[in-house]
Amino acid sequence: MRLALCPDEVPSGGEAPSGESEKNLEGQTLLASTVPTTLSLAPVESANLPFGSLLLQALVSFESNGDSETCCRAASVLSLILKDNLRCKEKVLKIEIDALAPSLGPTKEPLLHQIVKYSALISSKISKENQSPTLPKDNSVYLLPLLLRLLVTWLADCPSAVACLLGPPTHLTYFLELVSNENIGVYAQGLTAVVLGECVIYNKTNENGMDQFAIADAISQKVGLTSYFLRFDELAKRFMSLPSASYLHSKPLKRTSTASIIEEPQEEIESEANTLRGESENENPVILEIFDEEFVSLVSKLETGIREGVMDIFSHTKSKVAVLPAELEQRNGEADGDYVKRLREFVERQCNEMQDLLARNATLAEELVRAGGSATLPDSSNKQSTGRERVQSESLRQDFQEATRRIEALKAQNSKLEADAANFKSLALKLESDLKSLSDAYNSLEQANVQLEAEVKSLRNPDLERIKEEAREEAQKETEGELNDLLVCLGQEQSKVERLSARLAELGEDVDKLLEGIGDDAALQVEDEDDE
The missing domain is CATH 1.20.5 (Single alpha-helices involved in coiled-coils or other helix-helix interfaces)
Incomplete structure (x- = not known):
């Protein structure tokens, strides 16, 4: 199923959904209101479906019939609907997808989890293509950045989306492996680093193993801070290499540009994918449309917040609670033995947090010294092992x-x-x-x-x-x-x-x-x- 945007499918006939929703909260809300809360993966007739149902059908087309291109382009449209609109993000977060085979697992799964699953399948496909030169190359190289762009837009300023993303423990492990995967390209690695950073700065959960301190520690141990922040630097350099007209002075996506991208012949898409892997000076047109001026500014803003947030985590104890003198006083009716035991537990807890803080600071200092003390950075494997060791x-x-x-x-x-x-x-x-x-x-x-x-x-x-x-x-x-x-x-x-x-x-x-x-x-x- 191709995501064809016709005048009958949008509220106003002059523009595509991107033009209707961009910088228009009412238009975004109107488009989001057409999205159903549940959707089955079973194929349905799409002739009379509203825009929201059509969009969801396009999103799940990857799993229903293997159409990854339509899925990722639908994700691009959904990114425009969710951009800077918390109300739409919360509404779309409640969407659940029915499984085709309920006997094999849960009958419903959040749409956000489906997006993560699709990105994992596409990244696995990219890795296999790069490891085996005999396999034919397709458009997977820019489809993964499209899905990651949706995740970056969705998680921005939305703690509930972060909590949903970190629900399954395997998601964190997947993103930690993805950010270190050299086969997926600079854009995908950089956007994955942004997603992990959003899981730190917009994380409001208090569950053990999934709070912002645990996420920052996992990044430091599994990836290494130097290697992690290098992803931002490489992404920024790639942004700077884009033609200025494509992201500094680009216009919002209209129906003409969007349709032209959608209707590209398959042989041109494959050629562009190969060009993106081999020659950075000749950027893929889809990539140029993905990273427009507003998204580049969003990533730059998020990078600043992520760097400050990680530095703040590595310079404070976990509790961040100033102990008042009254909390150290003996309570009414409290036995001396219980009072001494409570004070001892408090001191032990503070000591443990100070030890964790010292360990994080030592790791951060070592990573920064390595980054600033050598003209050429060591390879990623050494940097990853340095933090862990x-x-x-x-x-x-x-x-x-x-x-x-x-x-x-x-x-x-x-x-x-x-x-x-x-x-x-x-x-x-x-x-x-x-x-x-x-x-x-x-x-x-x-x-x-x-x-x-x-x-x-x-x-x-x-x-x-x-x-x-x-x-x-x-x-x-x-x-x-x-x-x-x-x-x-x-x-x-x-x-x-x-x-x-x-x-x-x-x-x-x-x-x-x-x-x-x-x-x-x-x-x-x-x-x-x-x-x-």
Whole structure:
């Protein structure tokens, strides 16, 4: 499917979409409003499709039928719609593409991820063509800059697009490899460096491994700062080699120029692609149209911001938070142990950030010294390995120092534990000796006690029998004495009764009659007393 721009497909019939949208926010918004939020990769009839649907169909034509040319030219049109318009960027960012085979993966994928995938396929194709001279050359050499131009325009001042781009971890790895790929050309390498720089300066994510500090460190380690900034210098030199009329005084793309580019014969495109690879003085006409004055100014502005942003990252700690004195004070109800632990964690975190900062500064200083100290820069492989080796050696040195400190601490702790163990062992021996002495003394006391109890028992039994016998004899004697006294008393009373009876008889009283009932009253009184 070719992206043919007809008067019926644009809101105003006089210009192509580029002329309608360029420096016209309302026109950009109007064109973006025609873009659907979802699109299927399945082929559809495009006769009655609105402009937005037609544009998306052209973008996905690379995957649906392998038409990379139409895809990249549609990406060029989309770049004009998104340029300097955050609202359009956010809207197009929500577009999702349906997969042809849902069983093999996600059913929907953001359009931005599709653009990255297409650029990867085209860059792979370019590398294979350069590595194998027998393969036919096509127009892939300028198609990749077209897609990268779209990414540069889309990511500018759009943190949400940066977050979407860095969503899959493989995207960062791909761009780091792409910027070092000499086979894709100076333009593609330079624009890839701009894309990576935008992932640094417009990165607002806080996720570990994908924040701006992590991206800058990855660039330093995988590419090297000197090699990375060299891409900007080479791109700027190539911009300067362009004819001044093509980007300093060029007019916006109209339908005539755009259509002429689209309708070029295939043999002319292949010739231009070969010319671009071999002869830099004869620029491809498509390249001249891609890098107009406004885009060159945008890249120049982004380069300045990227250099300043990277330098700022390599000169500040990650947190960039000024610690207030109140944050170091003990909180209400916080235990002393927890307070000391919190302060220790804070100090350790600051030390780690300072170590990272020193490592980044050392890497940056080495890269800058290498760049400024030699008339001819070393090859890219040496520069890439220099940054990685420097960071790796610094990391290993820090790990070695930390391991040494831990070993020393463990040795001191081990010595203390050995001393404590020796003290405890001597104390245990002393306690064991004391316990043995106490056990012997207890056994001796136990034996003495048993002996004394035996002696007491042997002495106590005869005395007890003797005392019982004496008590029995004493009680018997007391009983006999009481009985004798009682008998004497009874005898005396009997004699008194006899004398009284004789006297009463002499007086003529009937003694028996008088004594009648006296004994019975006494017996009854005794019985009453017993009852009570």
